[in-house]
Amino acid sequence: MNQTPQIRHALSTKRADDFAQWYQEVISEAEMAEESGVRGCMVIKPWGYGIWERIQRRMDDRIKAAGVQNCYFPLFIPLSYFAKEADHVEGFAKEMAVVTHHRLIAGENGGLVPDPEAKLEEPLIVRPTSETVIGAAMARWVQSWRDLPLLTNQWANVVRWEMRTRMFLRTSEFLWQEGHTAHADRDDAMEETLRALEMYRDFAETELAMPVFAGEKPENERFPGAVATYSIEAMMQDGKALQAGTSHYLGTGFAKAAGIQYQDKEGTQQYAHTTSWGTSTRMIGGLIMTHGDDDGLRVPPIVAPYQIVVLPMLRDGPEDEALLAYCQDLTKALGQLSAFGEPVRVLLDKRPGKATQKRWAWVKKGVPIMLEIGGRDAAGGQVSMLRRDRIWNAAAKANFVALAKDDFLASAVAELEEFQAGLFAEAKDRRDANVSTVENMEALTAFFAQDKRYPGWAEVLWSRPTGAALESVVQKLKALKLTIRNTPLDGQAVSGSCIFTGEPAVERIYVARSY
Amino acid sequence: MNQTPQIRHALSTKRADDFAQWYQEVISEAEMAEESGVRGCMVIKPWGYGIWERIQRRMDDRIKAAGVQNCYFPLFIPLSYFAKEADHVEGFAKEMAVVTHHRLIAGENGGLVPDPEAKLEEPLIVRPTSETVIGAAMARWVQSWRDLPLLTNQWANVVRWEMRTRMFLRTSEFLWQEGHTAHADRDDAMEETLRALEMYRDFAETELAMPVFAGEKPENERFPGAVATYSIEAMMQDGKALQAGTSHYLGTGFAKAAGIQYQDKEGTQQYAHTTSWGTSTRMIGGLIMTHGDDDGLRVPPIVAPYQIVVLPMLRDGPEDEALLAYCQDLTKALGQLSAFGEPVRVLLDKRPGKATQKRWAWVKKGVPIMLEIGGRDAAGGQVSMLRRDRIWNAAAKANFVALAKDDFLASAVAELEEFQAGLFAEAKDRRDANVSTVENMEALTAFFAQDKRYPGWAEVLWSRPTGAALESVVQKLKALKLTIRNTPLDGQAVSGSCIFTGEPAVERIYVARSY
Structure with missing residues (x-):
């Protein structure tokens, strides 16, 4: 391994x-x-x-x-x-x-239709x-x-x-x-x-x-x-x-x-x-x-249905018994740990199937940590660990790490915490790198028209127009397929002009394409 | 107290x-x-x-x-x-x-009506x-x-x-x-x-x-x-x-x-x-x-939202501070206990209101254990416990029991377990006392016609008729406002005749009025 x-x-x-x-x-x-x-x-x-x-x-x-x-x-x-x-x-x-009716009856063509006798006096909205x-x-x-x-x-x-x-x-x-x-x-x-x-x-x-x-x-x-x-x-x-x-x-x-x-x-x-x-x-x-990444999902450990999956490499032979016993002990020991204030959620996946297929299914599901255990791991008191956030990291693809079982038990919670923190840091770095201050409408248009697949968000100053003035801004943005997301609540003072109205700006807003 | x-x-x-x-x-x-x-x-x-x-x-x-x-x-x-x-x-x-429509429009009288243009091709059933x-x-x-x-x-x-x-x-x-x-x-x-x-x-x-x-x-x-x-x-x-x-x-x-x-x-x-x-x-x-009893609900501790409620007898004076501190310690200590495999659920109810009114509200809700704590209890390291299953027991109504706080902490889980077991035993005794073996239709009619408000259930032998024969039984029972509940799965052999058909009986059934 x-x-x-x-x-x-x-x-x-x-x-x-x-x-x-x-x-x-x-x-x-x-x-x-x-x-x-x-x-x-x-x-x-x-x-x-x-x-x-x-x-x-x-x-x-x-x-x-x-x-x-x-x-x-x-x-x-x-x-x-x-x-x-x-x-x-x-x-x-x-x-x-x-909802307009509360009963069905047989219709003329033999199928069921709403019963006209069972029409509600007042329709109900779901x-x-x-x-x-x-x-x-x-x-x-x-x-x-x-x-x-x-x-x-x-x-x-x-x-x-x-x-x-x-x-x-x-x-x-x-x-x-x-x-x-x-x-x-x-x-x-x-x-x-x-x-x-x-x-x-x-x-x-x-x-x-x-x-x-x-x-x-x-x-x-x-x-x-x-x-x-x-x-x-x-x-x-x-x-x-x-x-x-x-x-x-x-x-x-x-x-x-x-x-x-x-x-x-x-x-x-x-x-x-x-x-x-x-x-x-x-x-x-x-x-x-x-x-998610190009291999599928990566689930933050706090919300992962299972945080760790133990995958015994079964061979359908008599040697499986000792391997399974080893994996059961490991699973039990992991389940007694506590991470994020709750017991660690660990699954022993002993379903039949090829090890590589099972591994890939869990990679796609994004389970944070996979432990593949072969007969030699069991005999040597080891585990072979794959962290889902490290598959495509750096040069090494699929970097399984061989660890002594006791060492893994001692570090498993820290691994999960590091995984959780790492996902957040990665997402925050990406987000922060993709928010750009944009100074005027021309720059805004250029920003979202640039030959870059993912332009991110524009942070702009505005005068917080209302009514018809706001509607005019909304329509301008709509033409660029943009919407105003929100105004940060950090109370940060601003100085400058609204990029839409030219009036003195009162706050920042985020402008972006959206779901 | x-x-x-x-x-x-x-x-x-x-x-x-x-x-x-x-x-x-x-x-x-x-x-x-x-x-x-x-x-x-x-x-x-x-x-x-x-x-x-x-x-x-x-x-x-x-x-x-x-x-x-x-x-x-x-x-x-x-x-x-x-x-x-x-x-x-x-x-x-x-x-x-x-559901027949997916939109509303203004109707002729100004109200809203289902939009005829938004009628579903195929109705949806909730x-x-x-x-x-x-x-x-x-x-x-x-x-x-x-x-x-x-x-x-x-x-x-x-x-x-x-x-x-x-x-x-x-x-x-x-x-x-x-x-x-x-x-x-x-x-x-x-x-x-x-x-x-x-x-x-x-x-x-x-x-x-x-x-x-x-x-x-x-x-x-x-x-x-x-x-x-x-x-x-x-x-x-x-x-x-x-x-x-x-x-x-x-x-x-x-x-x-x-x-x-x-x-x-x-x-x-x-x-x-x-x-x-x-x-x-x-x-x-x-x-x-x-x-439930004549005072309201009694909730089995395993499913009670709160198993124990601590009620400080506040006087809106400076002495409340020490009382509240005592109650907070008590609440915290109880919350660290474990009953039925989960942490004990305890509420410190410090809302304003008269102590007797608050007590009665919890009695009606059926919280298993109430602890009323007055200034003297706090000073003396005591609690005054009311078990909801003992209010009307024996001669003493509302039998509060004064206990040393540490003694209660040591016995609280056992009290809850005893409460849970006691409710079951009481219900089972009542149920078993109200199931009667009934030998024939005449006795069945008499059983449910007797001048007793709650006749309970009849256990009778039957031949497990099907189709029209069963329908005839169902109608006979319906005339007595009775239904067949179920046939026990204990596999117990029976001998005798079906009270409905006179044929050899094959199993027992329970007959009762029902919800």
Whole structure:
């Protein structure tokens, strides 16, 4: 096991050749998800769902630690609820699944059809988001200032009818968490909005090893009905931006629509100020496009369904027994270690199959560490370790390292920590290297027109125009296939002119192509 | 704190007076769930959802330990998928939510209406269960005998349009897990069907402290399309039966409808044999009706969101500081203990409010152990413990026990274990005392007609009639408002005659009123 084994390079598309095709191929080859046959909906397979379970567990811990309580609200929202908040319905009405009947009967051609006798008096909307139905509950639960803040969250599926879908990034049905909170005043609600944003930033960077900019979205990109929308924005390897989480300060608009009122300490009736914030299975798309390489996925250990896979090189002979016993001991010892505050997740993969094929399947799935164990390793008390982040590093491809078993046990947690930190550092270096300050419209046009596949993002100064002036900026950018991502919240002072309006600049914004 | 404090007895309905009303009141007073305003759908509130999260976590551990992998499949099922399995569609077609449009537009009266231009070519069904859509995926995934068994599970919401709903027991939308597996032959599929059944039996009895009979349902109660259906049946305190989980052997019917075929070792194409099995939020209804008492809920510690609540008796004075410090230390020390294989879940409830009101709120929620801590307890290194299962025991109501803090820390885990075991023993004794052997139809009629509010279940011999003969039995029972629950799987030999047909009996069945 000391020579370097050959690893077959099985993805047929390289990132540099066709990023979109590469993305689909990673999802397929890593067995993360597939088209379901149901329009716009995917099947999430065990490796993809396992990553989602890890994300859920860690995000849920953070949500609970902030004092937010999980609830569950109805899938269906009566049309009348939805229509109460005018901006909200305007923003969503064009892309929702509408339930109109509650029974089927045999049709004229023998097939089944909706029963005209079972038509609903009021159509039900399959929730695209739950502000309205949760607002109705909050109106029941909030009476006095003592009931505030009210902090709720739900893990749920939501549906937004999408014309063009892409797995994990934009599907008609997706899985998410949606936090909904009610507060006595603007300050408290804004604090919660920014707390959730910071939770998302830290989660993206810590758990997903995905660097993000946390900032405020421009007026035109606000959630329908929101007073302010904040986002975390990650740079994918093709230079495009991915919005990976949002947090909204909703003012009193939803509270007025739903009647969320409380009696303040002076006995006066007040409307609550509400917030909502969400992250979804879209983060898995971000993870793929941040950490994948030309061999497939690389999963940050904190969210990897398995962090270490032990691969015994079985020969279907009597010598397998001692080899398996050795691997079982090793697996058990690794499972007793703790990394990132949880037991190490290790799988002994003793399924039949050629060792190289099994290895390649795990490479494509991106398991952080593979241990191949042959009879001689077992006899000599060794392991042969392949770190997924080192396959194509430097000159040596597939650099397996032979280690004494006890040495590996002593260093396994550090290896995982180093892997996690390494993915983040690599992504952050790439992101930072691809954000450029651009001084004027001409330079902006040139930047995104340059003969470079992945131009990255432009950081520009602007005067924060609103209304028609903003719309004019948005249209100019649209002509270049660009969008405003967000405004950093670091409070850094700026001096100079807005590249769009020429007026004195008040802040920086990131401009990019986006998903 | 050595005198027995008065506990206000706040439920207005006793079980013996109106069990159905008592059930609704427990759900409301324990803040577990409430009507949502959306027809047939409930809002699950933090205490109810917290119990569900505990159930999910422990059930998921068991499912994963059996080698089953979690996936996620679409919410929507195209009508054509659903229509493939004739018995299946017949069983479900009458109670499904049908999506017919994907957009709304302004209607003539200014409101919103489904856009006639956005009518779906093929209606989509909101999944009532996922055999059909998972079968379509299995048909893609299964090619060879090497792909079998294929073991999948999903945690999801499902919708069955119900005319009469009752929270947790029967709601149009509910949360569940559904296991779906494919196997090479009948024996392997049947083994999986019975493995899942046994998992449910053990889960109900261990985690929920709810004794159940595991057995086979009669032909007329089979899942639509199944060859055999098994269930666990629990006895509620009103003597009615609750089906708390089911496991189905589906034969090759669904495999033929979906095209799940594999090449066997001899190279012949074969249809797979499939199974499905599920448990749902209905189990929470069972938990309430098994363990609730006239003071509200009593939650088995394994599934209690909090197992211990520490209640400092704050006086809004300077002495509160030392009291809170004492309580914080106590809470931390308890959180470092481990019970049932997990850290003890303990809450320090320092919200404002009168101590008796806070105590009563936790009594109604059924938290296993409450610790009230006053200034003198803190000064003396004591705790005053109330075990929720001992409030109305024997003569002493609300028997608080004063204990040295260190003694309580040393015995807390044992207290929780004893609580869990005690709830099970109490429920099992009651169940066993209320199952009666009944020898003939006359006695059966008399048994259920007796002037006793909760007659329990009858165990009778029968000849396992099928078809029209079974239908005649079913109708006879229906006239008495009775149903056949299941046939025990203990293989016990029987001798005697069927009480319905007079033919030689082949097995025992349980007959009961049911939810």
